[in-house]
Amino acid sequence: MSSHLLEYDGAGRVRVAVVTGAASGIGATTTKLLRENGWTVIGVDLQPSDSDLSIELDVRDREGFAAAVDGVVEQFGGVTLLVNAAGYDQHIDFTDITDEVWKRMVDVLLGGTVNSVAAVLPHMLRANDGCVIAIASELGLMGCEYYVHYASAKAAVIGFVKALSLEMAQTGVRVNAIAPGSTDTPLLPADSEWRTDAYVHTLPLRRIVDPLEIAGAALFLADEGSYFNGEVLSPNAGAVI
Amino acid sequence: MAQAEARGVALVTGAGRGLGQAISRRLHRDGFQVAANDVPDSEGLRSLVAQCDALPVVGDVSDSDSVRDIVATVEDRLGAISLLVANHAAMSMKPFLEQDPAEWWRQVDVNLTGTFYLCRAVVPGMRGLGGGRIVIIASEAGVIGMANATGYSASKAGLIGLAKSLGRELAREGIIANAIAPSYIDTPQLQVDADAAGISLAEMHRRYEAVIPMGRLAQPAEIAAVVSYLAGPYAGAVVGQVLQPNGGTTRCRA
Numbered sequence: 155m156s157s158h159l160l161e162y163d164g165a166g167r168v169r170v171a172v173v174t175g176a177a178s179g180i181g182a183t184t185t186k187l188l189r190e191n192g193w194t195v196i197g198v199d200l201q202p203s204d205s206d207l208s209i210e211l212d213v214r215d216r217e218g219f220a221a222a223v224d225g226v227v228e229q230f231g232g233v234t235l236l237v238n239a240a241g242y243d244q245h246i247d248f249t250d251i252t253d254e255v256w257k258r259m260v261d262v263l264l265g266g267t268v269n270s271v272a273a274v275l276p277h278m279l280r281a282n283d284g285c286v287i288a289i290a291s292e293l294g295l296m297g298c299e300y301y302v303h304y305a306s307a308k309a310a311v312i313g314f315v316k317a318l319s320l321e322m323a324q325t326g327v328r329v330n331a332i333a334p335g336s337t338d339t340p341l342l343p344a345d346s347e348w349r350t351d352a353y354v355h356t357l358p359l360r361r362i363v364d365p366l367e368i369a370g371a372a373l374f375l376a377d378e379g380s381y382f383n384g385e386v387l388s389p390n391a392g393a394v395i
Numbered sequence: 396m397a398q399a400e401a402r403g404v405a406l407v408t409g410a411g412r413g414l415g416q417a418i419s420r421r422l423h424r425d426g427f428q429v430a431a432n433d434v435p436d437s438e439g440l441r442s443l444v445a446q447c448d449a450l451p452v453v454g455d456v457s458d459s460d461s462v463r464d465i466v467a468t469v470e471d472r473l474g475a476i477s478l479l480v481a482n483h484a485a486m487s488m489k490p491f492l493e494q495d496p497a498e499w500w501r502q503v504d505v506n507l508t509g510t511f512y513l514c515r516a517v518v519p520g521m522r523g524l525g526g527g528r529i530v531i532i533a534s535e536a537g538v539i540g541m542a543n544a545t546g547y548s549a550s551k552a553g554l555i556g557l558a559k560s561l562g563r564e565l566a567r568e569g570i571i572a573n574a575i576a577p578s579y580i581d582t583p584q585l586q587v588d589a590d591a592a593g594i595s596l597a598e599m600h601r602r603y604e605a606v607i608p609m610g611r612l613a614q615p616a617e618i619a620a621v622v623s624y625l626a627g628p629y630a631g632a633v634v635g636q637v638l639q640p641n642g643g644t645t646r647c648r649a
Contacts (some may be wrong), residue, residue, distance in 0.1 A: 206578035230424070231408040307528065314497070316646060318400040318645075319608075319643060320608055320643060320646060320647070323607070323608035323609050323642070323643050324609070324610055335632065357566075357572075358562060358563045358564075358566035358567060359566040359567065359631075359632060359634050360566070360567045360632050361632075363633075364472075364632065364643070366629065367629055367631060367632040367633075368628020369629075370475070370627075370628070370630070371630075371633070372627065373628075373629070374624045374629065378617075378620040378621075378623075378624065379621075379624075379640070380620075380640055381577075381613045381614075381617040381618070381621075381640040381641070382616050382638075382639070382640050382641075383608065383609055383642055383643045384608075384636070384643050384646055385639055385640070387633070387636070387638065388633070388636055389565070389630070389633045389636075390632065390634070391632045391634060392562055392563060392566050392634035392635050395559045395562060395563060395636065
């Protein structure tokens with residue numbers, strides 16, 4: 155039998171996670187749920203996060219990210235989980251997307267994912283054990299008007315995940331994505347169109363997603379999703395089926 | 396082992412074999428009262444029933460009356476069903492033109508129509524409970540097709556359509572339907588596949604492993620864990636989805 159069957163009970167595994175975007179929304183909820191379930195979490199965010207170790211940096215800083223992970227990994231005994239939740243969105247007409255607006259979005263969503271993977275992957279490969287979870291978006295699956303840069307970058311994250319999952323398939327590292335639907339986080343302001351009755355009524359589930367349902371998906375993929383590789387798990391209230 | 400919090404009644408079909416046994420064991424561990432269906436009665440079903448303190452409900456799911464009886468028995472003995480795991484399957488591999496039409500259609504009758512009968516029978520009880528979960532075990536054959544398995548693939552693709560449509564239709568009532576599309580699982584079905592291909596079990600393992608990017612077959616417990624997730628508290632916004640624990644097979648070029 156293959157040596158990289160994961161332990162279902164977590165016994166004997168290094169359960170140390172890096173979570174980006176850990177200070178708010180899905181990242182914060184995921185950090186909390188992972189810690190409640192025995193994971194040690196290194197939180198990366200522009201802001202301080204409620205985690206076992208808070209690292210404040212911009213995910214666009216590839217070298218800084220790698221150096222920060224390298225600097226702490228020894229004290230934690232390794233890193234076996236990455237949840238990449240850092241990101242932002244922006245409602246904007248396509249014709250108003252300047253080079254700078256486009257570049258910032260792609261650099262944060264796609265570049266931030268690539269940078270965080272690059273920082274943790276050497277440690278995962280050394281341990282022959284790792285799980286990468288990129289938080290994508292349902293908009294990366296179906297596209298969305300007025301979010302062309304966001305949807306493009308999220309779709310690119312999904313392409314990255316699928317390609318990397320094949321490249322890592324013979325190692326002990328699994329690479330998957332979660333593509334949430336509209337989720338009840340600070341990314342959705344009170345006046346967001348995705349909080350209106352008119353929108354919610356279009357959802358088969360008739361409600362938007364709770365951040366705990368995204369965190370729970372991440373916990374599942376990390377602890378028990380041992381045969382998923384290249385999956386795009388989409389808790390989206392039925393918005394994209 | 397301490398009993399988990401009571402989670403309601405789960406009806407698992409195809410419970411006497413491989414994956415069905417693993418799913419039943421996992422759900423029992425999670426705190427479900429398991430009703431275990433298979434046909435015919437078998438040593439596998441009886442030992443599973445003993446292990447999981449399950450209610451055995453022997454019956455043919457491709458028969459509408461039989462399904463009505465199965466569900467009525469479970470509801471009468473254990474109460475309304477909060478989780479249906481449609482895991483039963485019929486499969487016979489033959490080149491398309493060589494397959495007897497009756498055998499081709501039997502797979503559709505058992506796999507697709509049988510699951511339709513089951514869903515139709517359990518939904519009223521779920522409505523009475525104010526919600527429920529339906530987990531349909533499809534197959535990667537229903538996603539990417541499979542040579543020499545046209546009837547099986549058609550039935551499994553039909554199940555994906557069923558899960559998506561039930562997801563859309565029932566989610567507003569708190570009844571959440573999804574499908575799982577596994578690839579190759581290390582179960583006794585492998586011996587059936589090996590016999591069909593006229594090769595040894597070891598050679599069958601090697602052939603499958605060669606086309607799985609992760610290089611190994613799934614263990615039944617890994618698929619059972621996916622059922623457990625879809626039945627659990629964090630999966631309430633997963634609606635009409637097809638989860639694919641497949642080690643990457645749907646994207647390999649072999």
